Amino acid sequence: MKIEGRCRNCGRDFPIDLVLSPPEAAGRCPFCGKSLDPEYSALLVEALGKLQAIGSQMESILDRARAVGENLEINADTIVAPIRDALGAREEASASRRATREAAQAEQTGVR
Numbered sequence: 001m002k003i004e005g006r007c008r009n010c011g012r013d014f015p016i017d018l019v020l021s022p023p024e025a026a027g028r029c030p031f032c033g034k035s036l037d038p039e040y041s042a043l044l045v046e047a048l049g050k051l052q053a054i055g056s057q058m059e060s061i062l063d064r065a066r067a068v069g070e071n072l073e074i075n076a077d078t079i080v081a082p083i084r085d086a087l088g089a090r091e092e093a094s095a096s097r098r099a100t101r102e103a104a105q106a107e108q109t110g111v112r
C-alpha cells in the first residue's frame with residue numbers, strides 16, 4: 001500500500017514513504033521542508049510507518065485469500081467505513097490543532 005499525503009503548508013502531494021526516512025528528512029515535507037508536526041514528529045512518523053505496513057499486510061492477506069470462501073460475501077463497508085471514519089476524525093483534529101496554533105501565532109506577532 002502506498003499512502004499519499006498533502007502538505008498543509010505548500011499544498012503538494014507526496015508518497016508517505018518520503019517522510020519516513022532518512023532520519024534527517026523524517027517528518028518533513030519533501031518539497032518545502034516544513035515539519036509536518038513540530039511537536040509530535042516522531043509519533044507521526046511511527047504511526048505513518050505502521051499504517052503503511054499494516055495496509056500492505058491487509059492487501060497481502062486479501063490477495064492470498066482471494067479465492068477462498070466460496071460461500072461467503074464480506075461486506076467491504078465493515079472494513080472500509082471504520083478506517084474512513086478514523087481518517088476523517090484525524091483530518092478534523094489535526095486541522096483544528098493547526099488552526100489553533102496559527103491563531104496563537106497571529107496573536108503573538110499580530111497588530112496590537
Ligand SMILES: [Zn+2]
Pocket residue numbers: 007008009010011012029030031032033034
Ligand atoms: Zn510542503
